[in-house]
Amino acid sequence: MQDLPNLILIGPMGAGKSTIGRLLAAELSREFLDSDHEIQARCGADIPWIFDVEGEAGFRQREEQMIAELTELDGVVIATGGGAVLRESNRRRLRERGTVIYLFTTVEQQLKRVAKDRNRPLLQRPDREQVLREMFDLRDPLYRATADVVVRTDRRSPRAVVNEIVRRV
Ligand code: S3P
Numbered sequence: 001m002q003d004l005p006n007l008i009l010i011g012p013m014g015a016g017k018s019t020i021g022r023l024l025a026a027e028l029s030r031e032f033l034d035s036d037h038e039i040q041a042r043c044g045a046d047i048p049w050i051f052d053v054e055g056e057a058g059f060r061q062r063e064e065q066m067i068a069e070l071t072e073l074d075g076v077v078i079a080t081g082g083g084a085v086l087r088e089s090n091r092r093r094l095r096e097r098g099t100v101i102y103l104f105t106t107v108e109q110q111l112k113r114v115a116k117d118r119n120r121p122l123l124q125r126p127d128r129e130q131v132l133r134e135m136f137d138l139r140d141p142l143y144r145a146t147a148d149v150v151v152r153t154d155r156r157s158p159r160a161v162v163n164e165i166v167r168r169v
Contacts, residue, residue: 004075006098014113102147
């Protein structure tokens with residue numbers, strides 16, 4: 001039997017990758033794996049701790065290793081961290097190993113979703129709107145270049161997004 005392709009969710013913080021990934025996996029009776037969650041479990045520490053002690057570079061190293069491992073699997077739903085597309089090696093790996101779905105959202109929607117968040121080190125600063133806008137400008141083209149499918153998640157329920165993904169992949 002041919003291996004079932006993975007379904008890989010990419011997109012910025014607050015796009016709904018974890019929520020939608022969990023629902024999508026349940027809908028298709030597949031296993032769900034969240035890269036950030038797996039990194040924390042492996043390390044025995046949370047993401048703010050990793051950024052504090054090892055810096056963003058240390059986190060990106062762990063993330064690359066985790067993406068390499070998760071994409072070895074077949075037929076699973078994978079949620080990646082928002083910065084996973086920054087490394088060319090990750091982009092290539094994601095494209096080779098699954099159908100990649102870009103969960104698009106706007107900066108306005110992100111701001112609503114991550115307003116009280118303490119678990120995202122890159123946003124723990126007063127100018128988080130500016131940070132998100134700069135990230136959008138840098139990363140949106142990378143998400144688009146990596147994705148097979150782009151699905152909007154702003155102003156829609158997770159269920160509506162899952163239904164669209166199921167229709168399109
Ligand atoms: C990051 C996004 C986070 C997490 C880390 C860095 C980023 O994941 O990997 O804080 O660079 O955008 P989520 O997209 O799941 O919030």
